Amino acid sequence: MRLASVHLYPVKSLGGVDVDRAVVEPWGLRHDRRWVLLQPDGGTLTARTAPAMLGLTAAPGAGSVTLTDRDGTSLTVAEPVDGPPVATAVSRLDTVRLAGDEAHDWLSARLGLPVRLGWLDDPRRRPVSTDHGGRAGDPLNLSDAGPLLVTTAPSLRRLRDWIVEGALERGEPAPEPLPMARFRPSVVLDGPVAPFVEDGWTGLRIGAVDFRFAERCDRCQLTLIDPVTLTSGKEPIRTLARHRRQDGRTWFGVRLIPLGGGEIRVGDPVTAG
Known part of the structure; x- marks a missing residue:
């Protein structure tokens, strides 16, 4: 067998990018699934209930993510390393850090509902569940179940x-x-x-x-x-x-x-x- 393709989805449930190489980290591929869209009450928004999310693309940058709509408009958002922590309903994770208002407004306008963009600063804060094959010390990005x-x-x-x-x-x-x-x-x-x-x-x-x-x-x-x-x-x-x-x-x-x-x-x- 050979590795045929590699795919990164920096923002959970948004479209991603194909790459020819990736760095493997303990919690998954570098830049993969580190961002999440939150509802006003902290609940996670996914394409299961908001299919329009799949029409937006997220591409990783150096300390940032670039969001692009199908009309070509885009917004680059820096990782909010000092952003305020906010409670989240993501399983086995208490908080993520909020991006700035510009990111929230950009996404809300395109999805037609109020959302906020959050970033997982340290995947070591979120373990892989033992129900999904995790062992002590296995960290996880924002993927549902595995790295x-x-x-x-x-x-x-x-x-x-x-x-x-x-x-x-x-x-x-x-x-x-x-x-x-x-x-x-x-x-x-x-x-x-x-x-x-x-x-x-x-x-x-x-x-x-x-x-x-x-x-x-x-x-x-x-x-x-x-x-x-x-x-x-x-x-x-x-x-x-x-x-x-x-x-x-x-x-x-x-x-x-x-x-x-x-x-x-x-x-x-x-x-x-």
Whole structure:
């Protein structure tokens, strides 16, 4: 296998950027999921309830994040290292630091609802839950459950085939191939391996960086939202529920926890254990 692509999502639930390399830190990829949109009461806002978030893109900079709308307008926000701490409903985290009013106003105007932008200053303050494969001392960025989400191209190809087969059975035209972006992975692997072989991994090495298997990833309604049109449909959950349902949930991809640090690059060899 090889590392086929790397993806950063600096702001939780906003669109991200594809990069050719990334630094692995104990809590995930550098710059990944360090920012979050908060509702006025401190609750977390995600694209599950506000799909328009997927129409905004966040790109990391040196000590900053740049937010861009589809019309090309953008705003660069510095990391609020001295920003006021504010309570948050993010699991296993008491506070984040608030950005300035300009960021809140920019985002609120584009989403059509009042929001505030928060930044996680130190991911060591948030542990990986033991329910999601965490051990003592495992830190986490603002991802839902694990530092890295890994998917494989062979698994997506099998899922695409199942989707087409289901459509034909229903007498429907074959849909456009489902993009991997629906699953918002940190890294995508490709190579001559069986679909869903990742379910049985205990560990992984990408380049010179080792990872521990944490758990399989159960998929939520966010995967139903087309990141281009921002409309919702039935796929891929309908097909996953038919072919990949277990314990009342549907599964695609696995979560990993870094055992060390270093840089990973597209094209790096990958070894599974």
